[in-house]
Amino acid sequence: MxxxxxxxxxxxxxxxxxxxxxxxxxxxxxxxxxxxxxxxxxxxxxxxxxxxxxxxxxxxxxxxxxxxxxxxxxxxxxxxxxxxxxxxxxxxxxxxxxxxxxxxxxxxxxxxxxxxxxxxxxxxxxxxxxxxxxxxxxxxxxxxxxxxxxxxxxxxxxxxxxxxxxxxxxxxxxxxxxxxxxxARLDYTYTPGRAQTAYINGLAERKTVGERCPSCHKVYVPPRGACPTCGVATTDRVEVGPAGTVTTYCIVNIKARGLDIDVPYVYAHIALDGAGLALHGRIGGIPYDQVRMGLRVEPVWTEGGRHPDHYRPTGEPDADYDAYKELI
Ligand SMILES: [Zn+2]
Incomplete structure (x- = not known):
């Protein structure tokens, strides 16, 4: 039961x-x-x-x-x-x-x-x-x-x-x-759990909320409720971002069905400021062949969006490699 x-x-x-x-x-x-x-x-x-x-x-x-x-x-x-x-x-x-x-x-x-x-x-x-x-x-x-x-x-x-x-x-x-x-069809009732519920509720206010491990102090975004390294629950909520750094990326040349985005475009791993690991998102507002590791980006929200539509350059100088090399 x-x-x-x-x-x-x-x-x-x-x-x-x-x-x-x-x-x-x-x-x-x-x-x-x-x-x-x-x-x-x-x-x-x-x-x-x-x-x-x-x-x-x-x-x-x-x-x-x-x-x-x-x-x-x-x-x-x-x-x-x-x-x-x-x-x-x-x-x-x-x-x-x-x-x-x-x-x-x-x-x-x-x-x-x-x-x-x-x-x-x-x-x-x-x-x-x-x-x-x-x-x-x-x-x-x-x-x-x-x-x-x-x-x-x-x-x-x-x-x-x-x-x-x-x-x-x-x-x-x-x-x-x-x-x-x-x-094939599978019907679920999905429950994201305590940690991701807080993450999703945070997104509704255009905030990104992670959780910090009480043992190693790594901040997980999105949070999963536990630190897989230390094996302990994460309960300390931390707001991260909104800006972040591109740690690595790929150029997408295949158009996905139902996705109204012109190819090529860039999909990147982005370490939000304060986060201990990177999440992923699309990079816009810059030609695809000018995206680079270390590029500083910020989220762009659209009306009614439940998560950032994409990330765009902030105009800041690129981050030093040493600042994000552990987050790739
Ligand atoms: Zn830990």
Whole structure:
């Protein structure tokens, strides 16, 4: 159990979201293309085990597997867990069961969703069948979910719950799927902790607040709450800057998406006056090829900005190397 943070500590939602693009080898390509065509493919190991979903290498012998087989769209639930509160982008918007299904002809379980009215309607050993998505593109979501088929007529028709043994398949399809893009998304509630809360609150007043180690007296900016060298908590708050010294820098020649800054520009390590280590920021107000180590800079704030937009030269003489050589 996690203790609730003190009330003075900031909390905010944080979403990390990015598309994950991957290419498919011959086995995964055949599996996903098969789903698009309404066929479930697995692989057969040299030991005779049929694996669905398929893998490219035998988990026991590590040998390459290339023998594809087709299994039935029906199977048996081997274990399950009820999901009472589906999250966005899960297979079903209504409560459902996560199930491991061993499809008829397969020897391993496939993880998917089972559409059932409630947990009382789910049991280990129950018979289920694939419910295909109306629109299929070559993805695991081409199986919309599984549905119970205990009551289905076992007459061999399209709704049959009869199983069938695995049979060979050559994996040849027209227009095979060769790659997929999966949207990865992580939802956090981020809390920066006591020290960084003070740092962020300081920035709201256009101040930079660090913390001094009571043992070695180094001032950490941004503060992390402890001195990693001495292993003790830092509690002594110190305002540093606002001016500082460029200790080292790089010239950025690649334009980042969503960043409205012309390239080339300079990104620098800046030791604010009084700080025991450098933070980083963009340097503006000077041609990129005139930025140098020792350049004295000050922050430039924009209206509503939550941190300095960039740093510009103060016009002071450059700092001596000895003054910042420990802060590079
Ligand atoms: Zn220390």
């Amino acid at each position: 996690t203790a609730a943070p003190p009330p003075e500590t900031l909390r905010a939602p944080l979403v990390v979201e990015f598309p994950f693009t991957r290419s498919l080898g011959p086995v995964q390509s055949a599996f996903l293309t098969g789903l698009r065509e309404g066929v479930v493919l697995g692989v057969k190991t040299s030991g005779g085990k049929v694996m669905v979903p398929p893998v490219e290498y035998d988990p026991v012998t590590a040998e390459e597997i290339r023998e594809l087989v087709e299994v039935a769209p029906t199977g048996t639930v081997t274990t399950w867990a009820w999901n009472a509160s589906p999250r966005p982008n899960q297979p079903l918007a209504t409560p459902f069961a996560w199930v491991l299904v061993t499809l008829d002809g397969a020897g391993t379980g496939l993880l998917h969703a089972l559409d059932a009215p409630g947990p009382d309607a789910v049991r280990t050993g129950m018979r289920v069948r694939v419910r295909w998505a109306a629109e299929r593109s070559g993805a695991i979501t081409d199986i919309a979910c599984f549905e119970p088929c205990d009551a289905g007529p076992d007459d061999g028709g399209p709704d049959s719950c009869d199983g069938a043994p695995a049979r060979p398949h050559d994996g040849a399809f027209a227009d095979p799927v060769t790659g997929i893009v999966a949207a």
